[in-house]
Amino acid sequence: MLRVNERRLSRDECLRRWIQAGIDAEPIGRSGVQLARSQPVTRLPGFAEGWFSVQDGAAQQAAPLLLGGLEPAGPRLRLLDACAAPGGKTAHLLEWVDADVLALDVDAARIRRVQENLGRLGLQARIEVADAAEPTTWWDGQAFDGILLDAPCTASGIVRRHPDVRWLRRDRDVAALAQQQARLLQALWPLLRPGGRLLYCTCSVFKAEGQEQVQAFLARHKEAQLLPSPGHLLPGQAGRHPSLPDNLGREHDGFFYALLQRGAP
Ligand SMILES: C[S@@+](CC[C@H](N)C(=O)[O-])C[C@H]1O[C@@H](n2cnc3c(N)ncnc32)[C@H](O)[C@@H]1O
Numbered sequence: 001m002l003r004v005n006e007r008r009l010s011r012d013e014c015l016r017r018w019i020q021a022g023i024d025a026e027p028i029g030r031s032g033v034q035l036a037r038s039q040p041v042t043r044l045p046g047f048a049e050g051w052f053s054v055q056d057g058a059a060q061q062a063a064p065l066l067l068g069g070l071e072p073a074g075p076r077l078r079l080l081d082a083c084a085a086p087g088g089k090t091a092h093l094l095e096w097v098d099a100d101v102l103a104l105d106v107d108a109a110r111i112r113r114v115q116e117n118l119g120r121l122g123l124q125a126r127i128e129v130a131d132a133a134e135p136t137t138w139w140d141g142q143a144f145d146g147i148l149l150d151a152p153c154t155a156s157g158i159v160r161r162h163p164d165v166r167w168l169r170r171d172r173d174v175a176a177l178a179q180q181q182a183r184l185l186q187a188l189w190p191l192l193r194p195g196g197r198l199l200y201c202t203c204s205v206f207k208a209e210g211q212e213q214v215q216a217f218l219a220r221h222k223e224a225q226l227l228p229s230p231g232h233l234l235p236g237q238a239g240r241h242p243s244l245p246d247n248l249g250r251e252h253d254g255f256f257y258a259l260l261q262r263g264a265p
Contacts, residue, residue, distance in 0.1 A: 001252070002033045002041070003055040005121050007095050014051055021045050031095075032060055034251075050121040055088045058157070058233050058255035059203070062148060063092035065229070065259055066199040070146050073193050076100050080147045081125070082132035082188055085110035087117040089150055094123040101125040102144075104132050133180075133187040143193035151181040153202035153209045157254025160235065178208045185217050189224070192262045197227070200258045205234060210256030217260075227259040 002025075004011040011031050018025055023044065024036035033052070041047055041054055070077065077099035081090045084103035093101060103125045105111040111129050118125060130138040132149075154173055159165050185200060192198055200217075202209045210232050218224055233255045 001028065001055065001057045001060070002035070002052045003060055003092060003095075004031045004033060004052050005050055005091070005095050006031055007122060008046075008049065008051050014046065017045060028057060029060060030064070032057055048120070053088060053091060053117065053121065055092070056158075057252035059088060059253065060092065061230065061233075061255070061257060062089045062150065062199060062201055063096050065257055066146050066148055066197060067093065067096055070197055072099075072145050073143075073195075077146065078102075078142065078144050080104070080144045080188070080191065082147060082149045082184065083151055084125075084127070085114050087114035089148060090114060090125055091117055091121050091123055093148070094118070094125060095121070103127045104130045104138065106131050133183045135187055135191060139191060143196065144191055145193060145196050147188055147192055147196070147198040149184055149188055149198060149200045151177075151184055151200065151202050151209075153177050153181065153204040154206060155203055156205050156209075157203040157256075160253070174206055174208050178213060181209060181213055182216065185213070186220075189217075189221065189260075189262070194263045196262050198260045198262070200256075200260065202256050203253055204256060205232065205254035207232070210258070214258040214260070223263045225261045225263075227261050229259045230255075230257045232256050 004014045011027060015025055015027060025033050028034050077097055079093060079099050079101045081101060081103045083105060084090045085105035085107055090101060090103045103114050108129045111127060114127050128138055154169050154177055155165050218226060235252055235254055
């Protein structure tokens, strides 16, 4: 699935140009487009010009969930994308709002792709290689209005596209990754301003990396509120979730989303 960069052109204009060029595609959600036939995206009109990105439909829910109703405390919205590479969701945030975005990733090779992707799309963020769970090494002390924590996970939700995930993972990985996720949540939570929001997500279908992780967090943080959130999104169940009425095609990755608010707004 593709996501149209609405900073460059509207989704309908993009579809019109592609249909003129003989490319059959249909709209999904606000900015999504599903091609009728798979083809190399770099050869589609507008790739180099940054008209669009490749992004799964479930992943396209992140930016709208975090940004919906989120107001800046200061003159501009301050956002942290804590695990940003290769930058799919960073770009989506920037396509939707004018904001100061800090994009971090611990992997120096992967973070170069954030720069490349934002460059092609004509977007800008501050990009740093850092361990998000060690804020003393990178945080300037100014609280964020919003934090996206797209945490490292087993990627069990993307097996339909990457069937090898089943063989690349071991049972013990779930517990080890759940521990990393808890460490990131714990370290990033205090960086939010009161009333600020943190969107926790993983492309996993395992409850240990989703619902159970968030329940344990809420038990430790009485000042945290769980706002209406999709929870576990399973392929084939789109359209049935009340918070995502018609925005998702049925063919999407397994994903988990929890939107947490720090104290009263
Ligand atoms: C699910 S991927 C992020 C995908 C990205 N948000 C996107 O939409 O394109 C998780 C990322 O977390 C990074 N990561 C893992 N541990 C981290 C840490 N302690 N601090 C920052 N990044 C971390 C990994 O290198 C990986 O790029």
